[in-house]
Amino acid sequence: GENVEQHPSTLSVQEGDSAVIKCTYSDSASNYFPWYKQELGKGPQLIIDIRSNVGEKKDQRIAVTLNKTAKHFSLHITETQPEDSAVYFCAASKGGGSNYKLTFGKGTLLTVNP
Amino acid sequence: DAGVIQSPRHEVTEMGQEVTLRCKPISGHNSLFWYRQTMMRGLELLIYFNNNVPIDDSGMPEDRFSAKMPNASFSTLKIQPSEPRDSAVYFCASSVTSGTYNEQFFGPGTRLTVL
Numbered sequence: 228g229e230n231v232e233q234h235p236s237t238l239s240v241q242e243g244d245s246a247v248i249k250c251t252y253s254d255s256a257s258n259y260f261p262w263y264k265q266e267l268g269k270g271p272q273l274i275i276d277i278r279s280n281v282g283e284k285k286d287q288r289i290a291v292t293l294n295k296t297a298k299h300f301s302l303h304i305t306e307t308q309p310e311d312s313a314v315y316f317c318a319a320s321k322g323g324g325s326n327y328k329l330t331f332g333k334g335t336l337l338t339v340n341p
Numbered sequence: 342d343a344g345v346i347q348s349p350r351h352e353v354t355e356m357g358q359e360v361t362l363r364c365k366p367i368s369g370h371n372s373l374f375w376y377r378q379t380m381m382r383g384l385e386l387l388i389y390f391n392n393n394v395p396i397d398d399s400g401m402p403e404d405r406f407s408a409k410m411p412n413a414s415f416s417t418l419k420i421q422p423s424e425p426r427d428s429a430v431y432f433c434a435s436s437v438t439s440g441t442y443n444e445q446f447f448g449p450g451t452r453l454t455v456l
Binding site for chain 2: 263327331
């Protein structure tokens with residue numbers, strides 16, 4: 228089955244700096260890659276996603292890049308703010324038919340220091 | 342919409358007792374997912390349903406775990422008998438699955454503690 232590796236497990240940055248989280252996946256058939264943010268005591272919430280026919284996607288301060296050849300994708304957060312502090316999860320899915328299950332990475336605890 | 346609703350939010354029980362977790366998905370969503378989250382193992386998919394039918398239960402740890410979805414607006418995850426190693430946060434998520442798109446909306450979770 229699919230295996231998703233996520234690095235780093237913890238990341239501490241100063242407010243205003245950029246943060247980058249990287250993930251690799253094993254199944255070349257995967258074609259949907261969402262990123263979730265989980266705040267303390269809450270369920271994960273989708274913040275951005277990318278499909279395999281796109282190499283990059285941006286939404287304000289958040290961007291995701293995908294390299295299908297190397298089977299890795301990354302989350303970039305620019306101009307970080309204290310409210311960005313949370314656990315971030317990457318995931319991969321094949322989609323279609325009965326393949327809607329998401330395989331998640333182990334998560335990255337991001338701390339933005341004021 | 343109220344989002345995905347889970348109950349109870351917290352459950353403390355003793356080893357050997359039966360535990361039932363409940364989930365109401367977002368109206369109109371056709372897929373429902375049960376996850377377990379622990380520090381050691383992260384976020385694991387236990388089972389998912391599409392149009393009320395179980396599609397993949399390969400993540401269910403053992404026969405003590407069972408899940409049902411009797412209709413489009415309700416699902417249960419049951420553990421019988423419960424064990425201390427079942428202590429975790431259990432999340433339910435729902436989505437509208439179409440093509441490659443599968444944005445899953447998570448509920449607030451049920452924190453289960455088995456003593």
